[in-house]
Amino acid sequence: MNQEAIKELLYKMADDQLILGHRNSEWTGFGPLLEEDIAFSSMAQDKVGHSLALYTILNDLGEQDPDTIAFTRNADQFHNTVLTELPNAEYDFSLIRHFLYDTAEALRFEMLSHSSFEPLALVATKVRGELRYHTMHANTWVKQLGAATEESIGRLQQSLELALPYALGIFEPSPYESDLIKEAIFEGEKALEEKWKKKVEEVIAQTQLHLPKWETIAPHYGGRTGKHTEYLQPLLDEMSEVFKIDPTAEW
């Protein structure tokens, strides 16, 4: 199997999970409702756990140990999509990002549960069950707030338009796309993007939100090859602050 192709896939997935997990954790203590505080904190824990499972596969493929991978790289060595690193801003943006990202992620893990690369298929089979709670949470709130008051609809609409170009960046073409497809490791970003668009349309149609025509949205690419916004490095500095005090400490 093409190891480089597998590693590229694993790194971008794991980095997405770690970075969005960290962003979710920033809601701890600040949620607009206690329930949302708990929800985002729980999803943070899930996502960081998912990143650990993926970094562990990378470690088995000869990459460094998970903590070293997570805490010692600089921003330009991360492969997360830019959507995940953007600041939480207000709740409406965090909710829309959560909806757009987790819809894609749930589909990706569903597809990967049939991967010919067994270690990934096993993790994906497990993770996809957990993600039902993430998509259910996102869908419930988007449907509710997307059809509630003028303010809630207006805020979500604005955040949706802001987030969509970055959301399309999730599916930045991979140089290994054809290898992954040929070896039945993954059906590819293109196939995932198509499934994602259908799912997003289906949920948005149940709200008063308006989805712009896909062809009018220019995808924001770059994250997969380490081109990030100024928001990623401060996040990494904060995330690794304790680790860096003593990298050899036993936890």
Added chain:
Amino acid sequence: MAETVTIEKIYQWLEEVKDPEIPVLSLLDLGVITNVSIGDKVKIEMTPTFVGCPAIDYMKNDIVDTLKKHGQEAEVEVTFRKPWSSDCISEKGKAALKKYGLAPPPDNKLFTDLEILENAECPRCSQTNTELKNPFGPTLCRAIYYCNNCKEAFEQFKPV
């Protein structure tokens, strides 16, 4: 000298290892022990309830310590070969959860959308006049409900 060890004996000892957050439930009843074999040393395979469960290392160490108490060197491997689902909890485990005040998970195969998550059975009054308040709870494996009958909140072990 340690007595001759058998797989049955190991399972018996594992019954002593409890879920650190739900001390009435053994890891066996929780369904996270997926294989036991005996070679140079005892080898236990286990799988997490949730991938991000922070208690997994604690459980691993607890297994090693418990078996050491019985004179056995054990090695614990965490794998996803047999992924955990809430259907892995034994009937005895589900009864223990209910007694402990946690609603046991409904059959996971029935869970396709939100509907099945509504109307969980209250562990106190056994009525289903309940509401899902939050699919996320104090730990990854628990959801928060409200019982309209008892007028009190309760937690459910999530179907997954």
